[in-house]
Amino acid sequence: MSRHIVASVCEIAPGAAKLVTVQGREIGVFNVAGTFHALANRCPHGGGPMCKGTVGPLVRATVPGEYRLERNGEFLRCPWHGWEFDIKTGQSWCDPGKLALKPYAVAVEAGAELVKGPYVAETFPVSIEQDYVGVEI
DSSP: OOOOOOOOGGGSOTTOEEEEEETTEEEEEEEETTEEEEEESBOTTTOOBGGGSEEEEEEEEEETTEEEEEEEEEEEEOTTTOOEEETTTOBBSSSTTTOBOOEEOOOOOOHHHHHTSSOOOOOOOEEEETTEEEEOO
């Protein structure tokens, strides 16, 4: 398993998501009330692009016509067929025994900690001569 830096915390506001591609996989990174979660961008029901769906609450009803909204901003609805998935776990709300979005582990780390490695960027000396920028290779 390898770690990939996909965004800074400020790039994904609470309630928002960012679609990223990591090793050829499209992954949606969601900020749910300051906690980040990552899910595959492919609905296991019909293959829909999950990140084009809507994020909203869980709707519960005990009797027809009376409903309440719970867990606002924690459910992702597929844009193709409306199937709902829990953003925190990837679990399907429509068929919890059989379907789930693939979740990915997410960690938020201070930039200073990331600088410690193991990442090493290749750098090149740069000089400015008579209003031209030169890169030495």
